Amino acid sequence: MSTVAELPAGAGPAPAxxxxxxxxxxxxxxxxxxxxxxxxxxxxxxxxxxxxxxxxGVSAILLRTQLAGPEAGLLSPQEYNQLFSMHGTAMIFLFxxxxxxxxxxxxxxxxxxxxxxxxxxLNAFGYWVFLFAGVFMWASLPAGxxxxxxxxxxxxxxxxxxxxxxxxxxYTLGLLFLGISTTAGAIxxxxxxxxxxxxxxxxxxxxxxxxxxxxxxxxVLFALPALNLDNGLLFLDRRFGTHFFDPEAGxxxxxxxxxxxxxxxxxxxxxxxxxxxxxxxxxxxxxxRGLVAYPLVVLGVVSISIISxxxxxxxxxxxxxxxxxxxxxxxxxxxxxxxxxLQLFAWLTTMLLGRLVMxxxxxxxxxxxxxxxxxxxxxxxxxxxxxxxxxxxxYFVVAHFHYVLFGGAVFPILAAVYFWLPxxxxxxxxxxxxxxxxxxxxxxxxxxxxPMHLSxxxxxPRRVYTYxxxxxxxxxxxxxxxxxxILAVGLLLVVVGVVHALRRGKPAADDPWGGDTLExxxxxxxxxxxxxxxxxxxSLHPVWDPRTAESVAAGAPEARTLAEGRxxxxxxxxxxxxxxxxxxxxxxxxxxxxxxxxxxxxxxLLFDWYWVAAGGGLLLALTMVGWLWPPAEPT
Amino acid sequence: MTTDRLPDRRTGLIxxxxxxxxxxxxxxxxxxxxxxxxxIDELACAAGSSEVAGMPLRYVIGMTVLIPAAAAVAALAVxxxxxxRTEPGRxxxxxxxxxxxxxRAGTVGHALGRARMLALVGLASNLLFLTIIVLGGVATxxxxxxxx
Numbered sequence: 182m183s184t185v186a187e188l189p190a191g192a193g194p195a196p197a198x199x200x201x202x203x204x205x206x207x208x209x210x211x212x213x214x215x216x217x218x219x220x221x222x223x224x225x226x227x228x229x230x231x232x233x234x235x236x237x238g239v240s241a242i243l244l245r246t247q248l249a250g251p252e253a254g255l256l257s258p259q260e261y262n263q264l265f266s267m268h269g270t271a272m273i274f275l276f277x278x279x280x281x282x283x284x285x286x287x288x289x290x291x292x293x294x295x296x297x298x299x300x301x302x303l304n305a306f307g308y309w310v311f312l313f314a315g316v317f318m319w320a321s322l323p324a325g326x327x328x329x330x331x332x333x334x335x336x337x338x339x340x341x342x343x344x345x346x347x348x349x350x351x352y353t354l355g356l357l358f359l360g361i362s363t364t365a366g367a368i369x370x371x372x373x374x375x376x377x378x379x380x381x382x383x384x385x386x387x388x389x390x391x392x393x394x395x396x397x398x399x400x401v402l403f404a405l406p407a408l409n410l411d412n413g414l415l416f417l418d419r420r421f422g423t424h425f426f427d428p429e430a431g432x433x434x435x436x437x438x439x440x441x442x443x444x445x446x447x448x449x450x451x452x453x454x455x456x457x458x459x460x461x462x463x464x465x466x467x468x469x470r471g472l473v474a475y476p477l478v479v480l481g482v483v484s485i486s487i488i489s490x491x492x493x494x495x496x497x498x499x500x501x502x503x504x505x506x507x508x509x510x511x512x513x514x515x516x517x518x519x520x521x522x523l524q525l526f527a528w529l530t531t532m533l534l535g536r537l538v539m540x541x542x543x544x545x546x547x548x549x550x551x552x553x554x555x556x557x558x559x560x561x562x563x564x565x566x567x568x569x570x571x572x573x574x575x576y577f578v579v580a581h582f583h584y585v586l587f588g589g590a591v592f593p594i595l596a597a598v599y600f601w602l603p604x605x606x607x608x609x610x611x612x613x614x615x616x617x618x619x620x621x622x623x624x625x626x627x628x629x630x631x632p633m634h635l636s637x638x639x640x641x642p643r644r645v646y647t648y649x650x651x652x653x654x655x656x657x658x659x660x661x662x663x664x665x666x667i668l669a670v671g672l673l674l675v676v677v678g679v680v681h682a683l684r685r686g687k688p689a690a691d692d693p694w695g696g697d698t699l700e701x702x703x704x705x706x707x708x709x710x711x712x713x714x715x716x717x718x719x720s721l722h723p724v725w726d727p728r729t730a731e732s733v734a735a736g737a738p739e740a741r742t743l744a745e746g747r748x749x750x751x752x753x754x755x756x757x758x759x760x761x762x763x764x765x766x767x768x769x770x771x772x773x774x775x776x777x778x779x780x781x782x783x784x785x786l787l788f789d790w791y792w793v794a795a796g797g798g799l800l801l802a803l804t805m806v807g808w809l810w811p812p813a814e815p816t
Numbered sequence: 817m818t819t820d821r822l823p824d825r826r827t828g829l830i831x832x833x834x835x836x837x838x839x840x841x842x843x844x845x846x847x848x849x850x851x852x853x854x855x856i857d858e859l860a861c862a863a864g865s866s867e868v869a870g871m872p873l874r875y876v877i878g879m880t881v882l883i884p885a886a887a888a889v890a891a892l893a894v895x896x897x898x899x900x901r902t903e904p905g906r907x908x909x910x911x912x913x914x915x916x917x918x919x920r921a922g923t924v925g926h927a928l929g930r931a932r933m934l935a936l937v938g939l940a941s942n943l944l945f946l947t948i949i950v951l952g953g954v955a956t957x958x959x960x961x962x963x964x
Contacts, residue, residue: 250878377895381926383926383927383929383930384930384933384934384962385929385930385932385933430824441860474937476933476937477936477937479933479937480936480937480940480941480944483937483941484843484941484944484945486860487843487847488948490847491847491850491851492847494854500820502858502964503857503858503861503961503963503964504959504963504964505857505877505956505959505960505961505962505963505964506853506858507856507956508952508955508958509849509850509854509952509955510850510851510854511852511955512948512952512955513846513948513952516944516951517946519944519947520944525953616955665939754926755927755930756926758926758929
């Protein structure tokens with residue numbers, strides 16, 4: 182195994198100094214606000230999403246404590262409704278997707294051998310919008326105005342009559358605000374992965390994680406408009422008296438559910454897909470061999486991303502749609518297990534044929550496989566209309582989706598945290614702390630969520646803030662609450678482990694695990710310009726392939742050193758043939774100013790201050806004019 | 817410009833529209849099937865009608881199964897063909913005899929590797945989408961339209 186971190190012998194110190202001069206940012210307060218470096222933005226996504234995860238976790242602990250015994254009085258129904266709505270909304274929109282986008286931001290340019298994302302300023306803008314949208318939503322909780330209609334916000338429970346106050350206005354505007362960030366990120370990922378891949382990285386040599394991020398980005402672009410439309414219509418109904426969801430005036434309440442789940446089911450895979458990509462990235466390093474059946478894993482990624490759009494009605498089996506039309510969605514919901522299973526068997530075969538090195542990231546991957554299979558199995562049960570009719574809106578559903586989302590996203594995210602921590606920070610973590618964290622999380626997660634299957638089968642409905650004694654639900658709820666405390670301790674240990682690594686961790690090698698993708702071919706942490714020489718890729722495992730190392734050794738052409746400017750290489754979409762170098766933008770305050778303008782727009786809309794909103798819009802428009810204005814030609 | 821054109825009829829299948837039809841055809845066919853079959857059933861039933869343009873609803877929904885299924889079979893055939901034509905042996909022969917010395921030397925094998933992977937992905941995905949369409953079609957034999 183070799184690396185390509187060294188400058189080519191013939192390149193001399195001049196290119197390194199030139200590259201550093203062009204790409205390094207000063208350590209000033211202004212630079213902190215103006216940075217467009219994908220690695221800094223990626224780290225910010227990770228930290229911010231983790232903070233929102235912590236807030237959602239505290240909400241969950243409060244909910245579980247309330248449900249530990251019958252007739253508990255820790256929370257009022259109003260507080261419970263706001264906490265469970267914010268828990269779900271934050272976990273889905275403010276943690277899972279941004280966390281995975283954080284890894285994508287940090288890793289995609291490194292994995293494809295580029296120096297930054299395709300649109301670095303748009304990237305910074307996306308982060309600031311995400312931060313402001315998250316604060317916009319969480320700030321409503323201490324004010325007692327947080328969303329209170331669940332993360333799904335079903336109409337008519339959320340219309341103006343049944344949910345007065347700002348609660349649902351925060352929800353609709355907050356998600357519209359956040360959607361701008363997600364859309365900007367998705368476009369950036371697609372263009373980056375299609376146009377900035379290192380020469381030679383044709384489609385059959387693209388790392389699975391990058392495939393997953395691109396597939397996810399396409400899903401975001403196709404799914405998010407449905408949610409935005411839904412939220413826009415609900416905001417109009419609530420604020421301006423339109424009747425999109427009002428049956429008495431010719432509207433339709435089912436319209437909300439159709440639009441919501443046209444977004445909502447793909448969103449499950451928007452969350453899970455990059456996580457599956459993480460698993461495919463982690464396994465080769467700890468199995469000491471390449472991933473088995475690469476084309477079939479790609480098939481799994483692409484097929485799931487398509488089929489997930491055609492299963493939304495399985496969330497609506499109990500709404501009284503014709504049986505025949507339900508059968509089309511039942512068929513698709515059943516068949517989606519095949520591409521999921523293909524990936525699963527590819528991972529298992531890779532482990533079977535490889536030589537396992539049992540370290541913390543691999544433990545979390547194994548934990549993922551176990552929990553995700555259980556969640557997938559109950560998901561297949563829901564695809565059967567008759568079974569779904571029996572357990573719909575019960576705690577069985579809560580158990581299922583926590584197995585899928587906690588198992589399918591949190592375990593891979595934690596695997597990713599431990600796997601890429603040495604690359605991101607340049608420090609190794611304590612294996613002992615990591616193993617303690619894993620076992621507490623694995624045990625805590627199963628003790629929390631498995632009993633919910635049983636309480637659900639025994640008839641406990643979801644979304645209830647308390648329950649009477651003697652229905653047979655008490656022991657399962659107590660057990661679930663105890664499990665949630667164990668889980669919380671495990672997650673706290675992860676934080677302790679990361680802080681410990683940052684303060685006391687041993688310096689990490691460039692490639693401590695023996696990984697096969699290009700991020701391991703550069704220093705830990707990577708230099709601001711990522712690669713001194715942009716590599717030429719010759720196989721699916723470039724770091725294990727000596728030809729890639731040779732491509733940056735002595736005699737590497739100037740066309741791949743690009744020390745003269747702030748540049749990276751543009752290549753063709755399918756076969757990554759060299760096209761030309763492209764100039765990357767400098768740091769700028771405009772992304773932050775534009776995001777601030779948007780915050781003013783949404784804040785103004787929330788409080789009925791339409792002139793303030795118009796002022797924010799003007800600020801945004803002026804910033805965009807400056808942003809897009811062509812730079813002056815050098816004299 | 818002749819050097820920029822792949823000089824063999826086989827290669828039309830490697831990068832052209834036909835290959836993309838092969839890769840994405842099954843997915844598109846299923847998308848049309850799901851949306852058309854579902855929406856026709858929903859809309860006709862909501863309107864209380866058992867006919868669409870004078871044709872019994874059941875037959876119309878049957879067509880939304882059969883036509884997409886035929887398109888998925890066609891896409892499957894194209895990917896089979898692409899898979900056969902991008903065999904490494906054939907590709908190697910073709911590269912050495914036709915492409916040596918041209919500015920595209922070395923890049924054709926590159927394109928063939930990519931095309932072969934796409935053909936394999938398309939082959940498997942067409943089988944998958946055909947299966948979903950067929951399973952959806954079976955339901956049209958069992959359930960009468962508009963049954964709640």
